[in-house]
Amino acid sequence: MNKKNSFAFSLHVFVLFFSIHSSWAQKSAIEKNLKKEEALSHFSFLASDELKGRDAARMEIDIAARYIAEQFEKYGAKSLEKLEGYYQFVPLIQSAPPQVGEIILGDKPLTLGGDMLVLGGQDVEGEFDVVNLGYGLEEDYEGQDVSGKWVVTRVGKPDRLTPSELFEAGREKRALAKSKGALGLIEMYNVPNTPWGLLANYLNRPQMGLDPAPHENQQFPYIWVKDLSNEILNQIEPSGEKVGVRINGKVNRKINGRNVVAWIEGTDPELKEEYIMLSAHYDHLGVGQPNAEGDSIYNGARDNAVGTVALINAAQFFAENPPKRSVLLSAWTAEEKGLLGSSYFSENPPIPLNQVIYNLNIDNAGYNDTSVITVIGLGRTSADHHIQDAVSEFGLEAIPDPAPEQGLYDRSDNVNFAKRGIPAPTFSLGFTAFDEQVGEHYHQPSDRFENFDLEYALLYWKSYILAAQKIANDPDQPLWMEGDKYEEAGKALYQLE
Ligand SMILES: [Zn+2]
Incomplete structure (x- = not known):
C-alpha cells in the first residue's frame, strides 16, 4: 500500500466511522426525545370515542384540529404567516340531492x-x-x-x-x-x-x-x-x-374545515428556503353502521390517528433538533371525503410549491406484518435509500407497495402533490398484501387504539422521523426516478434542465 492509498484508506475509515457515529447519534436523539407515555396519550386521545370518528362533517373534528394545533405550538413548531394561526380554513360544502x-x-x-x-x-x-x-x-x-x-x-x-x-x-x-x-x-x-x-x-x-x-x-x-x-x-x-x-x-350545508399546518425553520442558510413536507390526514369516517358488537364509532386508529401522531412527534423532535432544510407539518382534513383538504392546500399553497422539495405522507389501511414498513411509492424517487436506512436502523425493513392493483398511490393525499411534481411517497404501516387481516379493521368500527400493537407504533414513529431527518439534511434534492409518470411535472415545477 503506498502512502497516498493509505491516507485515502484512513480517510475512508474515518468517514465511515463518522457517518456510523452520527447516524447512531441521530437515532439515539430520537429515542431520547420520543416519550412513550406522551406519544401514546396523543394516540389514544385522537382515536377516542369522544371524537366520534373525526368526521369532517361533524363538529367533533374541530376538537381534533385544536388538539393538533396546540401540540404543534406546545412543542415549538411555528405557524405560517399567511395562515390564521395554525389553521388553513378549507371551505367545504355538504350537499344532498x-x-x-x-x-x-x-x-x-x-x-x-x-x-x-x-x-x-x-x-x-x-x-x-x-x-x-x-x-x-x-x-x-x-x-x-x-x-x-x-x-x-x-x-x-x-x-x-x-x-x-x-x-x-x-x-x-x-x-x-x-x-x-x-x-x-x-x-x-x-x-x-x-x-x-x-x-x-x-x-x-x-x-x-x-x-x-x-x-x-x-x-x-x-x-x-x-x-x-x-x-x-x-x-x-x-x-x-x-x-x-x-x-x-336540494340540501346544501357550508362547513369551515381546517387543515392544521406548522413549520420549523431549517439551520442551513440556503437549504432552509426548501421544505420537506410531512403530512397525514387526521379525519376519518365518523359514526355509521354498527358492527356485530353494536359499535358504531369508526375510530380510525390506523386510518389515520397513528399518522397524525407521527406529525405531532415530528414537531416535538424537529423543534428541538432542526435539520438543514425547513420542515412543514400538514394535517389534512376531509381525506375520506375525496382528498379535499390536501387538494385545497395544493390549489392555495401558503408557501410556493416549488419550495416544497419532498412530501413524506402518511396514510393507512392497516397492517399484517410488524417486521416491515410499507412505503407506497418506494422505488420512484432518489430518496429511497434514506427511508430504507432509517427503517432498518430501527430493526424493520422498508418494502414497496405489495398491492399495486389497489392503486393506493393515487388514492391518498400524496397524489395531489405528486401531480404537481413533488416527489411524494406514503409511509404506511407494514402490510405484505391487502388481505383479510388488513380488511378486518379497514374502515371498520374495530379500527381502535385498544387493539393496536403499541411497540410497533413507537418503531413506526421513530423510523418516520429518522427518514425525514435524513432527507431534510441531504444536500442533494430528491428527484423522481427517470421515466416516472410524474417526472415531467417535477422538472417543470423545479425548473430542472
Ligand atoms: Zn380511509
Missing part, C-alpha cells in the same frame, strides 16, 4: 338519478333560454351573450376525461359560466370509459366537496345529463332553445 329533480331539454324529459344528476345549486323552477357552447371553455364564450341564460356544454375537456379531470373541469366551467352572467350549467355526459350507472350511483347521494363559492349563499345550478351518443346535444341549436327546470328540496 333534491327530492324532486326534472329537466326538459330538446323535448326530452329527464329525471334525477336516471338520466340526470344535480351536482350543485339550489331549488329552482322555470323555463330558461339555452346557449350550446361546445366544451364551455373561455374561447367558446367569444361573441356569445349568456347573461340570464343556461349554458349547455360537453363534459370535461378535450383529452381530459378521467373522473377527477371531469370534476376539476366542472369546477372551472361553473366559475366561468357564472362570471359570464349565466344562470346555470348543464354538462352532457358522453364518456365511454366510466359507466354512467357507476357515476350516478356514486354521485346521487349526500356528499362533501370543496365549496366553489365560499362567500356566497346562492349556489350555482350544475347538472349532468346522460347523453352517451350525443343524441340530445346534437339536437340543441347553438341558440334559441329552452330548458325547463324543476329542482326542489
